[in-house]
Amino acid sequence: MLSAALIALIPLLPIFCFLLIALLGKNAFPKFCGVLGTLSILGSFVLSAVVAFQYFFQVGKVNGIYQQLIPIKFEWLQFSPNVSIDMGILLDPISVMMILIVTFISLMVHIYSLGYMKGEERYATYYGFLSLFTFSMLGLVLSSNIFQIYIFWELVGVSSYLLIGFYFDRPSAVAAAKKAFIVTRFADLGFLIGILILAFYSGTLDFQTLITRLTTPTDQLNAITSASFMGMSALMWGLVLVFIGGAGKSAMFPLHIWLPDAMEGPTPVSALIHAATMVVAGVFLVARLFPVYSLSCHSALDVVAYVGIFSSFFAAIVACTQTDIKRVLAYSTMSQIGYMMFALGVSGYGGEHGLGYMASMFHLFTHAMFKALLFLGAGAVIHYVHSNEMKDMGGLRKLMPITHITFLIACLAIAGIPPFAGFFSKEEILQAAYQSNKMIFFVAILTAAITAFYMFRLYFSIFWNKDLTPALSINGEGENGHAHGHSKSEGTGSMLMPLIILGTLSLIAGFVPFGKLVTSDGKELLTEFHISFSVAPVLLASAGILLAYNFYKKENEKPQSVADGLKGLYSAAYKKFYIDEIYLFVTKKLVFNLIGRPAAWFDRNVVDGTMNMIATVTEKTSYSIKAIQSGKLQQYSIYFFSGVIGFVLLFIYWWKRG
Amino acid sequence: MGIGLTQILFVSTALFFIGVYGFLTRRNMITMLMAIELILNSININFIAFNKYLYADKLDGLFFTVFIITIAAAEAAVAIAIIINLYRSYKSIDIEDADTMKY
Numbered sequence: 001m002l003s004a005a006l007i008a009l010i011p012l013l014p015i016f017c018f019l020l021i022a023l024l025g026k027n028a029f030p031k032f033c034g035v036l037g038t039l040s041i042l043g044s045f046v047l048s049a050v051v052a053f054q055y056f057f058q059v060g061k062v063n064g065i066y067q068q069l070i071p072i073k074f075e076w077l078q079f080s081p082n083v084s085i086d087m088g089i090l091l092d093p094i095s096v097m098m099i100l101i102v103t104f105i106s107l108m109v110h111i112y113s114l115g116y117m118k119g120e121e122r123y124a125t126y127y128g129f130l131s132l133f134t135f136s137m138l139g140l141v142l143s144s145n146i147f148q149i150y151i152f153w154e155l156v157g158v159s160s161y162l163l164i165g166f167y168f169d170r171p172s173a174v175a176a177a178k179k180a181f182i183v184t185r186f187a188d189l190g191f192l193i194g195i196l197i198l199a200f201y202s203g204t205l206d207f208q209t210l211i212t213r214l215t216t217p218t219d220q221l222n223a224i225t226s227a228s229f230m231g232m233s234a235l236m237w238g239l240v241l242v243f244i245g246g247a248g249k250s251a252m253f254p255l256h257i258w259l260p261d262a263m264e265g266p267t268p269v270s271a272l273i274h275a276a277t278m279v280v281a282g283v284f285l286v287a288r289l290f291p292v293y294s295l296s297c298h299s300a301l302d303v304v305a306y307v308g309i310f311s312s313f314f315a316a317i318v319a320c321t322q323t324d325i326k327r328v329l330a331y332s333t334m335s336q337i338g339y340m341m342f343a344l345g346v347s348g349y350g351g352e353h354g355l356g357y358m359a360s361m362f363h364l365f366t367h368a369m370f371k372a373l374l375f376l377g378a379g380a381v382i383h384y385v386h387s388n389e390m391k392d393m394g395g396l397r398k399l400m401p402i403t404h405i406t407f408l409i410a411c412l413a414i415a416g417i418p419p420f421a422g423f424f425s426k427e428e429i430l431q432a433a434y435q436s437n438k439m440i441f442f443v444a445i446l447t448a449a450i451t452a453f454y455m456f457r458l459y460f461s462i463f464w465n466k467d468l469t470p471a472l473s474i475n476g477e478g479e480n481g482h483a484h485g486h487s488k489s490e491g492t493g494s495m496l497m498p499l500i501i502l503g504t505l506s507l508i509a510g511f512v513p514f515g516k517l518v519t520s521d522g523k524e525l526l527t528e529f530h531i532s533f534s535v536a537p538v539l540l541a542s543a544g545i546l547l548a549y550n551f552y553k554k555e556n557e558k559p560q561s562v563a564d565g566l567k568g569l570y571s572a573a574y575k576k577f578y579i580d581e582i583y584l585f586v587t588k589k590l591v592f593n594l595i596g597r598p599a600a601w602f603d604r605n606v607v608d609g610t611m612n613m614i615a616t617v618t619e620k621t622s623y624s625i626k627a628i629q630s631g632k633l634q635q636y637s638i639y640f641f642s643g644v645i646g647f648v649l650l651f652i653y654w655w656k657r658g
Numbered sequence: 659m660g661i662g663l664t665q666i667l668f669v670s671t672a673l674f675f676i677g678v679y680g681f682l683t684r685r686n687m688i689t690m691l692m693a694i695e696l697i698l699n700s701i702n703i704n705f706i707a708f709n710k711y712l713y714a715d716k717l718d719g720l721f722f723t724v725f726i727i728t729i730a731a732a733e734a735a736v737a738i739a740i741i742i743n744l745y746r747s748y749k750s751i752d753i754e755d756a757d758t759m760k761y
Contacts, residue, residue, distance in 0.1 A: 631757065632754070633753060634681070634682050634683075634753070637681060637682055638682055641678060641682070
């Protein structure tokens with residue numbers, strides 16, 4: 001039976017660990033903090049595994065349908081007898097799947113960091129932040145109401161900010177941290193307004209009640225669909241605004257600009273936060289409210305689908321031109337999240353139509369495995385050559401055999417080559433797209449081919465291409481400015497073990513019978529597997545790989561000549577289609593000059609001016625009359641006597657007048 | 659023409675303003691104390707004069723005078739005690755020198 005205390009311990013272990021490290025461990029036993037953090041996550045992971053096992057195979061299923069369970073719930077704030085904010089834990093297939101992913105990837109990253117961050121000055125702080133993040137993310141996925149999810153949403157934002165800015169002595173890291181925080185904050189504003197709209201009309205914040213009220217014909221549903229603003233119903237507004245919040249966290253176009261810069265953080269952090277867990281929070285959010293999107297407001301779901309497919313395609317093109325390996329991975333993350341988004345967007349609710357939903361969650365699951373693996377592998381490479389740039393790498397396959405093999409597995413998985421994990425999930429997404437929207441399907445399949453190309457461009461550039469000369473491997477600033485000398489080994493056992501585990505999982509995760517476990521309505525969804533359907537995507541992906549092989553296997557002139565041939569397009573993609581520049585233009589030139597400066601002028605001259613004037617007048621007056629207060633007794637007496645005499649004269653004058 | 663109320667009031671007024679003048683211009687605290695005594699005595703004269711010329715059958719003015727003399731004696735005692743203490747601290751009885759608490 002599910003024990004409430006055990007479930008509560010899953011998020012509580014990391015937060016206790018964070019408090020322990022922050023309050024005590026940082027000063028008392030800094031060297032031990034890494035092990036402490038790892039142990040607490042191990043505990044969380046074991047508990048999650050137990051809970052997942054019990055949920056999926058023992059108590060979750062009633063009459064063939066997975067139920068939503070609420071093992072813990074208590075009232076937190078009561079505004080009025082009808083409106084209150086509760087805190088609770090909601091277990092359903094997606095949240096159980098998410099706690100499993102989050103604790104597992106977090107555990108891998110913790111173990112990896114034992115080697116990767118060794119000797120770092122703020123080693124203990126790093127583990128404290130990781131624990132804080134894990135707690136926030138677990139809280140986010142377990143939230144039972146929409147306000148609680150918002151609180152944890154902000155908490156993951158804060159921990160992401162702290163970890164991106166971990167090397168705060170580097171200006172670029174500080175700028176990246178601020179950028180990530182501000183951009184997601186703008187998106188969160190939309191999320192908050194969306195929450196308020198939904199909560200106002202449905203009269204509740206609780207997920208279950210809210211979904212029930214907004215999907216069945218009730219007064220609330222009537223009210224929210226009939227109220228309209230600027231030609232869209234309130235429901236549409238609410239859902240789109242909530243999606244904007246999700247798009248900000250999940251780096252969807254045009255709010256994606258923070259994600260590539262966020263790679264300034266330590267590489268394991270990128271693996272955990274900016275690849276596997278936090279950035280899929282947006283997908284999770286849409287999945288959480290999926291019944292409302294799907295049943296009550298399908299046009300909002302279309303927005304999700306088109307933003308998803310556009311981001312996916314856009315990011316894939318940009319990824320082909322980047323030279324910083326972590327940025328390539330960042331754009332590939334954005335592209336894959338776009339995949340998950342449009343899979344949700346094309347999905348229907350329940351039964352056969354819920355294929356897209358299932359596929360999206362499946363892809364989320366497999367993507368977490370191979371993308372974390374890619375980042376950790378990239379981390380190992382960066383650790384080895386002390387550079388992020390592709391041109392500093394090459395021929396590493398002999399020097400780093402384990403990294404090489406696992407990286408290859410991850411690349412094959414993301415490219416969608418059978419029988420690796422990515423193949424199965426991507427296949428189902430494509431199938432879902434094919435069934436509902438042909439245009440999205442064609443763009444998606446094209447994106448899949450581009451994905452295969454840029455991933456193998458990365459792979460060949462790192463592990464084949466030219467041979468790395470010893471001189472190149474030593475010079476260059478280390479990604480972390482590591483103080484310890486250049487070692488000729490691949491890395492410590494703690495760095496290789498997660499690579500091997502994740503590599504194995506990327507190989508076999510595709511065989512998980514996902515349709516039986518995670519579906520939109522909790523019922524089993526039997527997926528049919530069509531060999532004929534898979535031919536086209538696999539062939540296209542193989543073509544992408546062959547192209548990359550041709551271009552990057554050996555150092556040659558072809559990539560350069562192609563880039564020259566596509567001059568305008570290439571440089572536009574290399575500059576990320578000038579999105580950053582557009583943002584800068586809008587903020588610096590338009591917002592700052594047209595709104596910011598007049599507002600600042602008004603504030604400085606009118607608002608402050610009034611106050612300053614009052615102060616100045618008071619001050620001047622005081623200066624001019626302060627001489628009266630001389631402190632001399634006899635001067636005071638003169639004033640007193642002259643006053644008395646003055647009054648006497650006045651009285652005499654009046655008395656004389658009658 | 660004998661001495662009437664008017665003449666006595668002239669004397670007391672003169673005495674009063676001599677006292678005020680002394681109080682305002684002297685820096686020596688003993689002198690200032692003497693000036694205050696002059697003011698008080700001018701008041702006493704006023705009381706006595708009004709009592710004698712206007713309400714000869716009553717004694718209220720006399721009582722007031724007795725009280726004022728008593729108070730003046732007490733006041734002189736307190737004031738001189740203060741002045742002695744100040745002298746011990748400042749080695750001076752100039753009122754301008756006692757300015758420690760001014761700012």
